Amino acid sequence: MAELVIRHLSVAVQDKMILDDVNLNIHDGEIHALMGPNGTGKSTLSETIMGNPRYKITDGKILMDGRNIAKMKIDERARAGIFLAMQYPVEVAGITNADFIHSAMNARTGNQNVPVLQFLDQLHQNMEILNIDPAYTDRGLNKDFSGGEKKRNEILQLMMLKPTLAILDEIDSGLDIDALKVVAKGINSMRDRKFSCLMVTHYQRLLNYVVPDVVHIMMNGRIVKTGGPKLAMDLENTGYEKLI
């Protein structure tokens, strides 16, 4: 199962109320898009679902397969199958890309370590799908990667970790059309009844390649409109202000 239910969620950062009564229901196997102007709370929602302690839940519930995860730590949520591709992936010089992904996989599977050769084989297969140079196996995590390389590397992690719920925060930002298609191919390869996904994006363009089941518009910390893929197209024509 991979069902996310968010009920009456309100979130504050440094005592400032950011999210106000957010409700969201992603059923098993669905891909939802979350759109909205800058500063509206999309990353706040993403980080809150993942469990970043900076974001304080002041009200409401986050249920994953019926279980309230709101009090779980980040690592527990990762073990429960939640994955966040951050809007700004962090660079870490001291750990290689491969070691990072391998330890994340080991953490996810508990005590059962993923055999190294099998891991490297899978890693290189996925790198090929994503047009990532195999030399990036041993580079520092995201260290001196370009914006687009960081985004493709997030999708590499997604494909290796196989979470049940993925939150992709502006995975399309800064991508040229070829890289966008590659990223979309990676996301589409995950489509499964046991995989659900929340894609945060400013642009309809990504949604031509990864067609969402549901589109939500967020403004000022609230979801103000929900519809199908056509909603994103209307938005492209009218802009946010006229849409609601």
Ligand code: ADP
């Ligand atoms: P979006 O992703 O939709 O652009 P954000 O969730 O990043 O919006 O930001 C929503 C609001 O919360 C903004 O006013 C932003 O300044 C504030 N905010 C977000 N994260 C933090 C933080 N870590 N510290 C202080 N303010 C924050």
Ligand code: MG
């Ligand atoms: Mg933003």
Ligand code: MG
């Ligand atoms: Mg953001």
